[in-house]
Amino acid sequence: MASRARTFDPASAEPFKVSRSKIDLFSECPRCAYLDLRLGVKRPSGPSFTLNNAVDELLKREFDIHRGNGTAHPLMSRYGLEAVPLADDRMEEWRDALRRGIAFHHVPTNLFIRGGVDDVWVNPLKELIIVDYKATSKKVGPSKEEDLYDSYKRQMEIYQWLFRQNGFAVSPTGYFVYVNGKSDAKAFDGKLEFDVELIPYAGSDAWVEPALFDLKQMLLGEEIPAIGTAFGGGPCDYCTYREEAGKKLQALHKKTVHERQNRAVLAR
Numbered sequence: 001m002a003s004r005a006r007t008f009d010p011a012s013a014e015p016f017k018v019s020r021s022k023i024d025l026f027s028e029c030p031r032c033a034y035l036d037l038r039l040g041v042k043r044p045s046g047p048s049f050t051l052n053n054a055v056d057e058l059l060k061r062e063f064d065i066h067r068g069n070g071t072a073h074p075l076m077s078r079y080g081l082e083a084v085p086l087a088d089d090r091m092e093e094w095r096d097a098l099r100r101g102i103a104f105h106h107v108p109t110n111l112f113i114r115g116g117v118d119d120v121w122v123n124p125l126k127e128l129i130i131v132d133y134k135a136t137s138k139k140v141g142p143s144k145e146e147d148l149y150d151s152y153k154r155q156m157e158i159y160q161w162l163f164r165q166n167g168f169a170v171s172p173t174g175y176f177v178y179v180n181g182k183s184d185a186k187a188f189d190g191k192l193e194f195d196v197e198l199i200p201y202a203g204s205d206a207w208v209e210p211a212l213f214d215l216k217q218m219l220l221g222e223e224i225p226a227i228g229t230a231f232g233g234g235p236c237d238y239c240t241y242r243e244e245a246g247k248k249l250q251a252l253h254k255k256t257v258h259e260r261q262n263r264a265v266l267a268r
């Protein structure tokens, strides 16, 4: 059963569980991370990407066939990558973010970091290759490193860090299996066709541990971090809007309560 998310308690000696997506949230906006992890106020989540989930599931099944047979997937051969899907009894556990995923207790911060990886391959040097599946639908699909969002790169690097902390040799190059739904077909005909690309990314996990120390320091603090710049160069529009709206609503609420009290006094 999935454990209930809890907020950070500075007085607790228990390791605090942090998913890799929360580290990403912290990298994007410390204020959002504080609201979430310390105050229990989460960002509103958008609609779930059911089509992406279906693509993920189908890709997993396809790579699992090759995992079972110990063979390279044709995509690996197409890109000249010498690797096969890793056959390891812990694959399902590492993939399941809700149960445990790949996890590590970082003792200096007492943070317990975890996340569910999409896939792991292995090269002839016995290095693990971290793999992430991505789906989109664009006129020109992503095909190179510059097409990757920074959050995708951070995601890859956190997984590389997690596997290294678990004692595995990990290739510095991870791969994104990027599928692009083709919207230029002549007719829908009940099926969506995809182009599949393999995008290598040579990441560096050097930032992960310093980020954990920063995150811990923020969690221990009593001050909410400043409005961030996550969505564009200037101060975040959403937070500015939220604060302005909050102030107006509070003022209105005070005024209404005050008027109600006055009416009650007059009615006596």
Ligand code: SF4
Pocket (backbone or CB within 6 Å): 029, 030, 031, 032, 033, 035, 226, 227, 228, 229, 230, 236, 237, 238, 239, 240
């Ligand atoms: S600054 Fe933006 S991203 Fe950060 S907490 Fe406010 S709304 Fe969220």
